Amino acid sequence: MHRDQENALVxxxxxxxxxxxxxxxxxxxxxxxxxxxxxxxNADEAADVTQTAFxxxxxxxxxxxxxxxxxxxxxxxxxNEAIDELKRRKRLEPMTETPAADTPRxxxxxxxxxxxxxxxxxxxxxxxDLREVLVLRYFTECSYHQIGEILELPDKTVKxxxxxxxxxxxxxxxxxxxxxx
Amino acid sequence: xxxxxxFELLSxxxxxxxxxxERAELDKLLSESAEIRKLQGEFNDMDDLLNRLPxxxxxxxxxxxxxxxxxxxxxxxxxxxxxxDWFHSITLRSILGHAAATAFGALLVIVAxxxxxxxxxxxxxxxxxxTMAPSAGVTAMLDRFSVDETGVSSIARLEQxxxxxxxxxxxxxxxxxxxxxxxxxxxxxxxxxxxxxxxxESIQLADHVxxxxxxxxxxxxxxxxxxxxxxxxxEAKISLEYSxxxxxxxxxxxxxxxxxxxxxxx
Numbered sequence: 278m279h280r281d282q283e284n285a286l287v288x289x290x291x292x293x294x295x296x297x298x299x300x301x302x303x304x305x306x307x308x309x310x311x312x313x314x315x316x317x318x319n320a321d322e323a324a325d326v327t328q329t330a331f332x333x334x335x336x337x338x339x340x341x342x343x344x345x346x347x348x349x350x351x352x353x354x355x356x357n358e359a360i361d362e363l364k365r366r367k368r369l370e371p372m373t374e375t376p377a378a379d380t381p382r383x384x385x386x387x388x389x390x391x392x393x394x395x396x397x398x399x400x401x402x403x404x405x406d407l408r409e410v411l412v413l414r415y416f417t418e419c420s421y422h423q424i425g426e427i428l429e430l431p432d433k434t435v436k437x438x439x440x441x442x443x444x445x446x447x448x449x450x451x452x453x454x455x456x457x458x
Numbered sequence: 459x460x461x462x463x464x465f466e467l468l469s470x471x472x473x474x475x476x477x478x479x480e481r482a483e484l485d486k487l488l489s490e491s492a493e494i495r496k497l498q499g500e501f502n503d504m505d506d507l508l509n510r511l512p513x514x515x516x517x518x519x520x521x522x523x524x525x526x527x528x529x530x531x532x533x534x535x536x537x538x539x540x541x542x543d544w545f546h547s548i549t550l551r552s553i554l555g556h557a558a559a560t561a562f563g564a565l566l567v568i569v570a571x572x573x574x575x576x577x578x579x580x581x582x583x584x585x586x587x588x589t590m591a592p593s594a595g596v597t598a599m600l601d602r603f604s605v606d607e608t609g610v611s612s613i614a615r616l617e618q619x620x621x622x623x624x625x626x627x628x629x630x631x632x633x634x635x636x637x638x639x640x641x642x643x644x645x646x647x648x649x650x651x652x653x654x655x656x657x658x659e660s661i662q663l664a665d666h667v668x669x670x671x672x673x674x675x676x677x678x679x680x681x682x683x684x685x686x687x688x689x690x691x692x693e694a695k696i697s698l699e700y701s702x703x704x705x706x707x708x709x710x711x712x713x714x715x716x717x718x719x720x721x722x723x724x
Binding site: 290291293294295298299302303306307310311314315320323324325327328329331332335336338361364365368369392393396397411414415416421436439440443444446447450455 | 465466469470472473475500501504507508509511512513514515516517520521523524525527528529530599602604606611613615628630675
């Protein structure tokens with residue numbers, strides 16, 4: 278979505294236009310959900326966190342600063358919520374952690390291939406601040422600059438984090454039995 | 459050292475961020491070392507794996523859930539319908555109606571499921587809730603509230619399970635904490651309570667307020683049903699309070715909007 282179009286929709290939302298809101302949700306729910314899913318590795322939690330991220334963004338839509346992109350803002354909120362969820366998960370880990378599984382969803386079925394599961398498992402084992410740059414790079418296709426805007430980091434730091442993230446991921450993939458070449 | 463440097467250059471190359479000098483440096487490393495060429499192959503395989511991970515579709519109802527829960531500023535147009543209208547629709551009369559109903563109390567069925575450490579793994583509360591709420595798979599997360607204070611961590615989820623509404627609360631505390639669930643302004647009453655991870659120290663229900671006190675890791679679920687005097691004219695609110703030794707730690711509200719309520723009411 279073009280920046281001007283995005284800003285116009287945000288302005289409409291600020292004036293209470295629910296149709297504009299519907300367009301924004303429609304545009305960004307999938308990429309935000311994918312980014313959050315890759316951070317959490319759980320479809321139910323990813324849906325909850327995506328919903329929470331949108332609701333938090335909309336609660337504060339009056340305070341949105343148009344010098345930033347809406348997509349940067351919603352990704353930032355989504356990733357922060359995902360990291361908070363991971364912290365809560367660690368605290369509650371010993372408890373029964375079974376996000377209720379109902380009928381299988383298409384995305385679960387798609388995600389059943391072993392290699393996909395192993396890559397996701399390897400992703401879950403790298404540090405969160407490194408995982409989020411990989412998620413933004415590979416699952417939202419953001420540039421260094423856009424990743425930097427979302428994470429509030431200089432481009433140079435984004436580049437070095439991507440390097441470290443790939444190093445850690447390579448090690449984890451080898452631990453998970455995905456041998457390269 | 460050259461392996462580390464080569465990986466750094468390969469990483470930058472994958473992002474299209476190599477200068478011409480760095481490109482020349484990488485080409486030189488590749489031409490001189492079989493180890494670096496092997497590394498390049500491994501790097502490209504990893505890059506491919508990441509690029510080939512499937513793009514997932516969010517759950518079908520996510521868009522509608524967000525739209526139902528979303529609150530926007532009150533529209534300037536006179537014919538617009540907004541969340542803020544729901545607040546105005548909670549009249550003094552309806553609140554008084556709820557208060558009167560609380561005087562009759564509610565039937566509380568406690569389904570206490572003791573943890574049995576000597577007899578296998580902990581029971582799954584979802585199975586237990588399933589005995590109270592048929593079609594117990596979560597069909598929608600209606601609202602969510604979390605507490606992340608020093609020594610107290612908790613997640614409260616309001617879920618629609620089939621035709622039922624379930625409040626599922628997980629808590630992990632170092633000190634003795636009381637969780638108060640106030641249903642007075644919700645139009646709901648408690649039909650059943652399930653708990654796991656061992657019993658709470660005390661459970662009280664009066665005037666549609668459930669108070670549960672415990673320490674450590676606890677989880678309970680409350681099956682809610684519509685009160686007879688409820689017409690669900692506006693937004694339903696369930697108030698939560700977490701306190702310790704009489705000191706309020708955090709409070710919040712879980713909300714059900716009229717659209718969801720009307721579906722439940724059918």
